[in-house]
Amino acid sequence: MRTVLFAVLANVTALAAILFKDMIPPELAGLIGADAVDKILTILASSMLTVTTFSLSVMIAAFSAATNSVSPRATRLLMEDSTTQNALATFVGTFLYSIVSIIALSTGAYGDQGRVILFIVTVGVVVLIVATILIWINHLSSLGRVGETSDRVEDAVFAAVQRQVKYPWLGGNKLASVDDIGADAKPLMTETIGYIQHVDIKKINSFCTANNIEVFVTSLPGAFVHPGRPLLWMSALPKADTLGLCNAFTINDQRSFDQDPRFGLLVLAEIASRALSPAVNDPGTAIEIIGRGMRVLSNWQVTAQENVPSKDEVEYPLVSVLPIQLADLFDDFFTPIARDGASLVEIQIRLQKTFIALAYIGGEFQRQALRHSELALARAKSGLANDFDNKILEQLHHQLQQQPAKID
Numbered sequence: 497m498r499t500v501l502f503a504v505l506a507n508v509t510a511l512a513a514i515l516f517k518d519m520i521p522p523e524l525a526g527l528i529g530a531d532a533v534d535k536i537l538t539i540l541a542s543s544m545l546t547v548t549t550f551s552l553s554v555m556i557a558a559f560s561a562a563t564n565s566v567s568p569r570a571t572r573l574l575m576e577d578s579t580t581q582n583a584l585a586t587f588v589g590t591f592l593y594s595i596v597s598i599i600a601l602s603t604g605a606y607g608d609q610g611r612v613i614l615f616i617v618t619v620g621v622v623v624l625i626v627a628t629i630l631i632w633i634n635h636l637s638s639l640g641r642v643g644e645t646s647d648r649v650e651d652a653v654f655a656a657v658q659r660q661v662k663y664p665w666l667g668g669n670k671l672a673s674v675d676d677i678g679a680d681a682k683p684l685m686t687e688t689i690g691y692i693q694h695v696d697i698k699k700i701n702s703f704c705t706a707n708n709i710e711v712f713v714t715s716l717p718g719a720f721v722h723p724g725r726p727l728l729w730m731s732a733l734p735k736a737d738t739l740g741l742c743n744a745f746t747i748n749d750q751r752s753f754d755q756d757p758r759f760g761l762l763v764l765a766e767i768a769s770r771a772l773s774p775a776v777n778d779p780g781t782a783i784e785i786i787g788r789g790m791r792v793l794s795n796w797q798v799t800a801q802e803n804v805p806s807k808d809e810v811e812y813p814l815v816s817v818l819p820i821q822l823a824d825l826f827d828d829f830f831t832p833i834a835r836d837g838a839s840l841v842e843i844q845i846r847l848q849k850t851f852i853a854l855a856y857i858g859g860e861f862q863r864q865a866l867r868h869s870e871l872a873l874a875r876a877k878s879g880l881a882n883d884f885d886n887k888i889l890e891q892l893h894h895q896l897q898q899q900p901a902k903i904d
Contacts (some may be wrong), residue, residue: 497517497750498581498582498585498589499588499592500589501592502586502590502592503589503593503596505593505617507596507600509614510597510614511835512613515587532615533597533611533614534598534601536618536622537598537618538594538598539595540590540591540593540618540625541594543679544587544588544590544591544594544625547776548584548587548588551583551584551587551632552606554636554639555580555584557640558636558639558640559640560640565770565776566645566767566770567645567648567649567763567770569759569763570648570649570763570767571717572750573649573753574645574648576638577639579631579632580635580639582628583628583631583632583635586624586628587625600793602613611842642767643783645783646767646781647762649764650764650791650792652753652760653757653760653761653792654760654791656754656755656756656757656798657757657760658888659755660755660796661796661797663818664819664820665817665819666697666812666815667697667698667815668697668812668815668817669810669815669817670816671713671714671817671818674712674714674818677729678714678731679713680731680732681731681791682729682730682731682733683726683728683729683730684726684727684728684729684741684742685723685724685731686721686727686742686745686747688747689722689723690747690748691718691719691720691721691747691748691750691751691752692715692719692721692727692746693717693745693747693751693752693754693755694717694745694752695716695717695746695755695814696745697713697744697811699740699744700728700812700814700815701812701813701815702728703734703740703741707734707735707736709730709814710730710731710814710815711728711729711731711741711814711815711816712728712729712731712817712818713815713816713817714726714727714728714818715727715745715899716755717751717755717756718758719756721745727745731802755884757820757825758809758824758825758828760792761789761828762828762829764785764788764789764829765789765830765832766832767781767785768786768832768836769782769833771785771837772837772843779837779840779842782833782837782843783843785833786833786846786847786850789829789830790817790853793825793854794857796825822860822861822864823867826864826865826867830847830868833847834847834868834872835875836876838878838880839880841885844872844873844876844885845888845889846870847872848872848873848889848893848896849863849892851868851869851872851896852865852896855896856898857901862899864895865896869892869893869896873889873893876889883901
């Protein structure tokens with residue numbers, strides 16, 4: 497769209513030059529030089545094509561670097577980068593603007609006075625290009641690097657966590673457990689195999705209203721579904737075709753960050769695991785990722801997940817949704833790091849200190865922190881040969897055990 501707008505700008509400029517050329521004083525055309533715009537447009541047309549090609553090569557190199565050093569799953573966030581899209585759109589759009597303007601000039605539609613209008617607009621385009629190039633150069637200094645890509649992943653998972661905390665049941669009723677589903681409920685299957693990216697609760701509730709049924713959503717965004725796994729359970733078989741319910745689930749071959757905080761934590765853990773691999777051997781990055789995961793998890797509010805929503809909070813009363821469990825978030829993030837860092841004492845120390853910090857939140861956080869502290873300690877004992885290192889970890893684990901129990 498941005499690129500097309502530049503081509504539209506060229507046509508609008510040509511039209512404006514025809515309509516308003518009589519308002520331009522002839523002496524101004526002579527002062528500026530009517531032929532100056534031809535040379536400027538020619539330079540823009542030739543240089544912007546080169547700049548676009550160079551920018552594309554840099555962008556592809558950044559994507560490859562992120563894939564090799566960070567995670568292939570994180571590359572999708574780089575592809576959605578607005579600064580990169582704006583820069584490429586501006587460069588390609590300027591090329592189109594120059595080509596269209598040169599074609600219009602060759603028709604002789606402007607005249608000397610009309611060229612002044614084209615000249616003024618072209619100067620504005622040049623200023624925009626200079627600003628875009630400066631922003632683009634500054635952006636290239638960090639594009640595709642581990643730290644900058646990790647920032648993007650953390651921001652994405654933090655947004656997903658905030659969204660999940662605000663809408664624990666996506667606007668529906670709370671379904672504490674699958675055991676709460678009635679024995680007479682009917683499952684809704686899908687023929688599509690893949691990951692759920694998005695669930696349209698509003699559409700599901702509208703279907704329930706039209707067919708006088710209730711549904712219980714048990715497959716959340718991030719779940720891998722297949723013909724043997726129900727998307728949801730229906731209180732009764734509806735009169736209408738259930739295709740409308742199936743269409744409320746967006747299923748694709750890849751997971752998405754938007755409604756799936758577990759996926760973001762998995763990607764963060766994958767970055768840490770890659771840093772801990774023998775080929776990379778970068779425990780510092782893994783320690784940094786542990787800190788990022790701790791920041792994200794500390795914003796998860798178990799209280800909101802456990803409370804039963806009031807009638808005013810339920811926007812879609814005919815839909816009940818199974819919430820995400822904190823235990824799953826801990827498993828997704830800490831298990832791979834504890835496994836791959838089992839032989840590195842600095843990683844294990846950072847993990848134990850992280851568990852102590854998260855346990856201060858209390859309640860379910862304290863229980864999950866203690867559980868993973870025990871698992872990490874068991875892995876460390878099998879991976880560390882030095883008894884002194886093991887004693888340090890045991891002391892930290894003992895410190896966690898001695899923390900007084902806290903209630904949410």
